[in-house]
Amino acid sequence: MSTVLSVRGLSVRFGGLMALDGVDFGVEEGTITSLIGPNGAGKTTLFNAVSGFVPASGAIELSGRDLTCLAPHARSRAGVVRTFQNLEIFANMSCLENVMTGAGRLSGYGVLAALFKTPRFWREERAAVARAEEALAFVGLAEHAATPAGDLAFGNQRLLELARALAARPTLLLLDETAAGLNMRETKALGGLITRIRDELGISVALVEHDMDLVMGISDHITVLTFGQVLARGRPREIQQNPEVIRAYLGEDE
Ligand SMILES: Nc1ncnc2c1ncn2[C@@H]1O[C@H](COP(=O)(O)OP(=O)(O)OP(=O)(O)O)[C@@H](O)[C@H]1O
Numbered sequence: 222m223s224t225v226l227s228v229r230g231l232s233v234r235f236g237g238l239m240a241l242d243g244v245d246f247g248v249e250e251g252t253i254t255s256l257i258g259p260n261g262a263g264k265t266t267l268f269n270a271v272s273g274f275v276p277a278s279g280a281i282e283l284s285g286r287d288l289t290c291l292a293p294h295a296r297s298r299a300g301v302v303r304t305f306q307n308l309e310i311f312a313n314m315s316c317l318e319n320v321m322t323g324a325g326r327l328s329g330y331g332v333l334a335a336l337f338k339t340p341r342f343w344r345e346e347r348a349a350v351a352r353a354e355e356a357l358a359f360v361g362l363a364e365h366a367a368t369p370a371g372d373l374a375f376g377n378q379r380l381l382e383l384a385r386a387l388a389a390r391p392t393l394l395l396l397d398e399t400a401a402g403l404n405m406r407e408t409k410a411l412g413g414l415i416t417r418i419r420d421e422l423g424i425s426v427a428l429v430e431h432d433m434d435l436v437m438g439i440s441d442h443i444t445v446l447t448f449g450q451v452l453a454r455g456r457p458r459e460i461q462q463n464p465e466v467i468r469a470y471l472g473e474d475e
């Protein structure tokens with residue numbers, strides 16, 4: 222098995238706070254790897270550093286390619302695509318248009334082609350529409366293509382965000398608390414969907430999630446962060462039984 226994401230010695234400082242302090246984190250090809258830990262542990266910061274939204278020191282490689290000197294859009298073009306902890310959808314745009322903003326990352330056309338609507342522009346535009354429709358269908362929102370995104374129920378807005386990320390055809394998908402705010406039934410369905418993203422689309426997934434049933438149910442590997450450092454790594458069962466992890470979550474005194 223090869224490594225898709227390799228993060229080594231990652232550190233991020235916000236003023237006096239070490240949000241990440243020498244973290245090693247990896248995602249093997251074809252796996253769902255979860256990153257868990259208490260609030261403020263640095264999970265979102267790790268995703269931000271990997272996707273290029275916050276400056277970090279350390280090594281970040283995607284399938285052996287150094288990402289550290291790439292801007293966020295170039296990292297997503299390279300195959301690292303993320304969702305956000307807070308929904309980032311365009312409420313007035315249709316679902317299809319929302320997903321197209323993700324599909325666009327593959328389009329090579331420049332400003333001039335878009336301005337003069339060249340044949341190449343239309344060809345790529347059609348391809349982007351097809352990718353967006355495919356992604357909407359994958360998450361089960363095909364019939365909502367023309368619906369304004371703001372009219373969707375909250376759970377479906379989460380799925381829309383997922384579709385937008387899929388339309389970009391990522392190598393590695395970073396999901397930041399996609400289950401937040403979902404009810405039990407929706408969370409279970411989401412778990413099935415993420416598993417299908419791994420198995421049917423062959424996309425490797427890094428998952429930040431507080432819902433432990435979801436994490437334990439679908440993860441191949443788990444890394445536990447506390448206070449910006451790795452506390453433990455292992456299979457779900459090993460993590461569940463790790464006394465240090467239990468202590469960190471229960472906040473017990475030594
Ligand atoms: N842009 C920023 N500027 C200053 N401090 C920040 C910034 N982003 C995060 N932090 C701080 O860094 C630490 C880690 O935050 P982070 O958002 O990565 O935690 P998290 O593990 O994602 O938590 P949660 O589970 O609540 O989402 C926190 O103390 C947070 O307040």
Ligand SMILES: [Mg+2]
Nearest residue numbers: 264265266306
């Ligand atoms: Mg977070």
